[in-house]
Amino acid sequence: MTAEGRHLLERLASLEERIRAAVSARRMTDPNPDDPFRGLYLSDATVDALLDDRRGPYEEGTDGGDADADPASRLARLASGARLSPLDIELLLVAVAPDVDSRFEQFYGYLNDDVTRRRATAGLALRLCGRPEADAEGRARLDAGAPLVRSGLLTIDEPERPFLSRTLRVPDRTVAHLLGDDRPDPDLAGVIFADDLRALPSTADSARLARALSNGIKLVYVHERTGASGLACAAAAFEESGLGVIGVDAERLASLQDAPALARAIVREAVMRGAGVACGPVDGLTPTMILETFADVPVPLVLWGTGGWDPRWSQRPPLQCDAFPLSAAQRATLWRDALDGRVAPHVDAAAATAHFVLGALAVRRAADAADVAARCDDTTVDIAHLRYGARGQNAAGLERLARRVEPTVDWNDLVLPDTVLAGLRELAARARHRDTVLGEWRMRPGGGRGRGVTGLFAGDSGTGKTMSAEVIATGLGLDLYTVNLATVVDKYIGETEKNLERIFTEAAGVNGVLLFDEADAIFGKRSEVRDAHDRYANVESAYLLQRMETFDGLAILATNLRANLDEAFTRRLDIVVDFPVPDEPLRQALWERCLGNRVPRSHDVDLSFLANSFELAGGHIRSAAVTAAYLAAEAARPVAMADVIGAVAREYRKLGRMCLPREFGPYLEFAAV
Known part of the structure; x- marks a missing residue:
């Protein structure tokens, strides 16, 4: 006993x-x-x-x-x-x-x-x-x-x-x-956070909060900035003030029918442990039930959320403070402590994940996920495992609004002019070092502007815009989310803006690259108001201009019609990359890359003739190479020149172009297939 x-x-x-x-x-x-x-x-x-x-x-x-x-x-x-x-x-x-x-x-x-x-x-x-x-x-x-x-x-x-x-x-x-049993109430499983909230890094905002708690403040609201963790801020403050902490998932609690009873159980648990309660996020919720439950009990309550405090929630005015992202040094310490020597000697976990927006608890979970992946590979944690763990902290909400693509290509797969590659690498560098430039060096402008990075990819269809976005995502270790315009554009006034707001809101909390393909459809020029349709179309464009400035993620706009974009959008872009139609040397390199080393190829395939004769963009060359591979596979033989010419002829017909003898030369007979 x-x-x-x-x-x-x-x-x-x-x-x-x-x-x-x-x-x-x-x-x-x-x-x-x-x-x-x-x-x-x-x-x-x-x-x-x-x-x-x-x-x-x-x-x-x-x-x-x-x-x-x-x-x-x-x-x-x-x-x-x-x-x-x-x-x-x-x-x-x-x-x-x-x-x-x-x-x-x-x-x-x-x-x-x-x-x-x-x-x-x-x-x-x-x-x-x-x-x-x-x-x-x-x-x-x-x-x-x-x-x-x-x-x-x-x-x-x-x-x-x-x-x-x-x-x-x-x-x-x-x-x-x-009787001495410290295990939490089983009924609270799934409602309280199971993470160990001790020894989380203390910041200036958590130190201020700790002083308030020590001086008897019982109600606090923490405004969670992008990349910060309101729960981690509260936990560090409670520990610094000599109290334990119980983290509560407000969204989960509010969704349950027996929420009032569970809230009372949380109060009981806090009283018995001598702890405070950190509850959130309260975004989109009305935490009246939680506040009423804690109204007359001597347990400090810290709510957190990404929005502001609503005075209608409670007659008691709370102390309001902000939770800011961790510094680079704090993240490095957190990664080192979380991995505890399990990382490969040559890998700097903090540097490899510097461009990821992760709070303190997300870093711990990402480190555990990376360790699991490394154990599966029977090796120590490397950069790929770290980025896998970091991507695993993304919420699934954006996948309901955009198509998630796991990148499979890298920089070696791109065949583009040097100027285009330089623009792409600059965009990736901005995403990788924005914490340093905008955070530590204080280069962020005022006016409520976000910390996002936005780029425009302009060029004809098939010139490599979408593939380049995928390559940037690969280089950063992020997922690519392609926005489906069918889920965005709505014929009813105001609905398009609401759909875009949901996308931007979800994307701000996701470590990924957001790709707006055919962006001119929603980022078009404002026009002179002639009727109500023009007025509301301009309202939509004005909303997008404001929302792009406050976006905190990485977004890429791709368009075939750059001239159709509003000039105000281009002013707000960080990088504009023009994708030209490839010249002959690039076309030959594209043919070589698309046919690859694994496709059996007949000796009569003349890549020089293909590059010189057919002015095709990279996407069309890729399509023709795939078609030729199917033709050869059906005939159970290596890819021959006849297969490639036939595939090019099919691509011409898709594009509405005629198969001219001067282009096909001695292979014209194969174009009639």
């Missing part, structure tokens, strides 16, 4: 002595103490005895004992944390006794004069604590707003009965805690 269990039994021993006295007093007034059916009926003699007896406390003058007899005991810590009086402690002991010693069930059945009621009633508990049943002060300790009940340490059942005959019950979790 634990020391806490022994201490509890010692306290119950004094209660047992009072029960002995109560039993003796009961026998003295019982007209038929040997009745074997006592408690099942009321005889005339019993009623007469009740009429003659003036109900009073069993031990008049008892004040409930000294709750602080052992300051180190859990009872004493509960008294301090929940602001319990000595009488509260004695009432709690009376209620908990049957859960610790089964004999008390029989004791209470006898004293209740009802063998079926084996828990203490409110009236019996008051009398055992030396208080008359009509004592207003004693009855008030069992009110719904009293500390014992409000904190969830004690529940009063059977509300339909008169107050004095209502049953007192102690939840199993409270009993387990008093």
Whole structure:
């Protein structure tokens, strides 16, 4: 038995002595103490005895004992944390006794004069604590707003009965805690965060919050900035102020039918642990139920979210503060501690993931996911594993609005002019080093502008715009999300803006590259207002201009018609890359790359002739190479020149172009296939 269990039994021993006295007093007034059916009926003699007896406390003058007899005991810590009086402690002991010693069930059945009621009633508990049943002060300790009940340490059942005959019950979790069990309530699984919230990095905002908590502030709202963690900020502040912390998933809690009961269980858990509660994110929620539950309990509550505080949520004004992203040094320390020597010697985890927007808890989870991936490969953690773990922290909300693409190509697969490659590498460098430039070097402009990186890829169809976006995603270790215009553009006024807002909001919290293909469809020029349609179209464009400035992610706009884009959009872009139609050397390199080394190729395939004769973009060359491979596979032979010429002819027909003899030369006969 634990020391806490022994201490509890010692306290119950004094209660047992009072029960002995109560039993003796009961026998003295019982007209038929040997009745074997006592408690099942009321005889005339019993009623007469009740009429003659003036109900009073069993031990008049008892004040409930000294709750602080052992300051180190859990009872004493509960008294301090929940602001319990000595009488509260004695009432709690009376209620908990049957859960610790089964004999008390029989004791209470006898004293209740009802063998079926084996828990203490409110009236019996008051009398055992030396208080008359009509004592207003004693009855008030069992009110719904009293500390014992409000904190969830004690529940009063059977509300339909008169107050004095209502049953007192102690939840199993409270009993387990008093006996020394620190495991959380199983009902809270999935509602409270299972992460170890200790030893998270302290920042300036968490230090300010810790001072507020130490000075008795009970309600705080943390505005979570992009890349920051409100939960980590609160946890660091609670630890610095000497309190534990219980992290609560507000979205999960609000979605459950028994949310009020679970909220009371959270309060009880916090009181027993001597902890505060950090609950969030509250975005899109109305946390009134949570605030009401915590209104009159001595447990500090920290809410967090990415939006602002709504004064309608609570009449109590909270302390409002901000949670900012971790510095590069803090992230490096966090990665090092989380990986604990499991990373390859040549790998700098912080540098490899510097462009990922991750909070403190996300870094820990990403490190664990990277370790799992490395164990699967039977090796130490390398850059690929780190980026795999970091990508795994992305929320799935964006996948409902955009198509997720796992990049499979890299820089070696691109065949583009040097100027285009330089522009692409600059865009990737901006994404990789924006924390340094915009954060540490303070190069971020004012006006509420975001930390996003946006680029425009302009060029004819098939010139490599989409593939280049995929390559940038590969180089950064990110996923590519292609926005489907069918899910964005809506014929009803205002709906397109709402759809785009959902996309931008979800993308801001995702480590990925957002690709708007055919961007001119939604980023078009504003026009002169001639009718209502023009006016609302301009409103849509104006919204996009504002939203692009506040975007915090990495977005790429791809268009075949750069001239159709509004000039205001291009001014807000970081990089504009023009993709030209490839010249002859590039076309030959593209043919070589698209046919590849794994495709069996006949000796008559003349790549020089193909590059010189056919002015095709890279996408069309790729399509023709795939078609030629299918033709050869059907014939069960290597790819021949006839297959390639036939594939080019098919591509010409798709493009609406004629197969001219001067282009196909000696291979014209194969173009008729």
